[in-house]
Amino acid sequence: MSALRSYKDTRxxxxxxxxxxxxxxxxxxxxxxxxxxxxxxxxxxxxxxHIHIGNRTNVQDGSVLHVTHKNQQNPNGYPLIIGDDVTVGHKVMLHGCIIKDRVLVGMGAIVLDGAVIEEDVMIGAGSLVPPGKTLESGYLYVGSPVKQARPLNDKERAFLQKSADNYVQNKEDYLHHVDVISK
Incomplete structure (x- = not known):
């Protein structure tokens, strides 16, 4: 069965x-x-x-991506926008938020409606980003709800891009070396 499905007049x-x-x-x-x-x-x-996922972005196993409908209080609703070179860890939930470029969302994290994650941010595993919160560029955030823990060092900033690059290579390997086995 195909992983891709149309809905009404969109696909x-x-x-x-x-x-x-x-x-x-x-x-x-x-x-x-x-x-x-x-x-x-x-x-x-x-x-x-709508959902937009940028270039060289990876969404890892078991993650859930969804959006919020348009309504009187919020005429545009909340789409989900994910930038370029983003790593979305295992079992992450992203709901109607904006994630800009070179962000790592740690395993099991939850990012809710209207939250904005600026460029070059690392969100720790299991963290909760509440509705409407903006995470400033260049920091590590942890906790539930998240708190700014400290500035990212140069090695961590470089890792944000390295993580995305590694997953580009992983997907190339999967595109060329994985076959579905029936038995």
Whole structure:
């Protein structure tokens, strides 16, 4: 069964050299940039608003991506916008938020409606970013709710790009060396 599904009059639009594991489900108004990867058991629903995933971004196993519908209090709703070179760790939940470039969202983190994560940010595993919160560029954030822990050092800033680059190589390996086995 295909991982891609239409919803009403929308369907996912996929860039060049993208890996999407067949166990994932992507529904509706979703755009995925070049060299990105969607790993096993990801659920992404662009049903009541749109999802944009940038170039060279990886969404790891078991993550959930969703949006918020348009309404009287919020006429645009909350789409989900993910920038370039972003690493979304295992079992992350992203709901109607904006994640800018070179961000690492640690395993099991939750980022809620209207939150904005600026460039070059690291969010610790299991952290909760509450609705409407903005995380300033250049820092590590941890906790539930998140608190600014400290500035990222040069090695950590470089790791943000390295993580994205590693997953570009991983997806190339999967595109060329993984076959579905029936028995």
């Amino acid at each position: 996912p639009v996929i860039g060049e050299r993208v890996y999407i594991d067949q166990s994932s489900v992507l529904v509706g108004d979703i755009r995925i940039g070049d060299d990105s990867s969607i790993w096993p058991l990801v659920a992404a629903r662009g049903d009541v608003n």
